[in-house]
Amino acid sequence: TQLLEQSPQFLSIQEGENLTVYCNSSSVFSSLQWYRQEPGEGPVLLVTVVTGGEVKKLKRLTFQFGDARKDSSLHITAAQPGDTGLYLCAGGGVLTGGGNKLTFGTGTQLKVEL
Amino acid sequence: ETGVTQSPTHLIKTRGQQVTLRCSSQSGHNTVSWYQQALGQGPQFIFQYYREEENGRGNFPPRFSGLQFPNYSSELNVNALELDDSALYLCTSSQTVGGYQETQYFGPGTRLLVL
Numbered sequence: 001t002q003l004l005e006q007s008p009q010f011l012s013i014q015e016g017e018n019l020t021v022y023c024n025s026s027s028v029f030s031s032l033q034w035y036r037q038e039p040g041e042g043p044v045l046l047v048t049v050v051t052g053g054e055v056k057k058l059k060r061l062t063f064q065f066g067d068a069r070k071d072s073s074l075h076i077t078a079a080q081p082g083d084t085g086l087y088l089c090a091g092g093g094v095l096t097g098g099g100n101k102l103t104f105g106t107g108t109q110l111k112v113e114l
Numbered sequence: 115e116t117g118v119t120q121s122p123t124h125l126i127k128t129r130g131q132q133v134t135l136r137c138s139s140q141s142g143h144n145t146v147s148w149y150q151q152a153l154g155q156g157p158q159f160i161f162q163y164y165r166e167e168e169n170g171r172g173n174f175p176p177r178f179s180g181l182q183f184p185n186y187s188s189e190l191n192v193n194a195l196e197l198d199d200s201a202l203y204l205c206t207s208s209q210t211v212g213g214y215q216e217t218q219y220f221g222p223g224t225r226l227l228v229l
Contacts, residue, residue: 095170104156
């Protein structure tokens, strides 16, 4: 069974601070995705990384995929209250029928206060 | 706005009852997946449907069943509801072409409470 552990589980910071969220597994994934989910809504895809060592930037968010494709990190620079939400990492896996399923991490609940 | 809709938005049932949840996929998408998200946890994969056939299944008992219709919309049925079935049920919509499944888009979910 593939498992993804995220840390920290909860994070409460002040506006303007930087933070990093980690996503670790003992399994290799073909791809890794990061999502943000707000209360009462489904997860929204932020980024997909597929190559070991890959780094992607999305405005103030920087995503990194580990060289061995077992871990990833999300770094937010100068956090804003609008960044508040549940951040989820998800590893891609192939189904026997040929499709893909997502294995989600445990989630990191981020709260950014003024 | 992903174009994926789910109904109902909220539902309350009692233990032992049966429930049907619905998902309308984005126009042109032929693949639907269902996930269960318990409070405070990440979503867990239930199963996937591609062109009206089950394409793969997660670690859920047979009382969780599904259906995909010719217009690619889908239903999730849960029989003999248990208290632990209380969760947010999410569906995703995606396009699979030539064996390659593109990005999955999540619906807003159905919140199920079992009393």
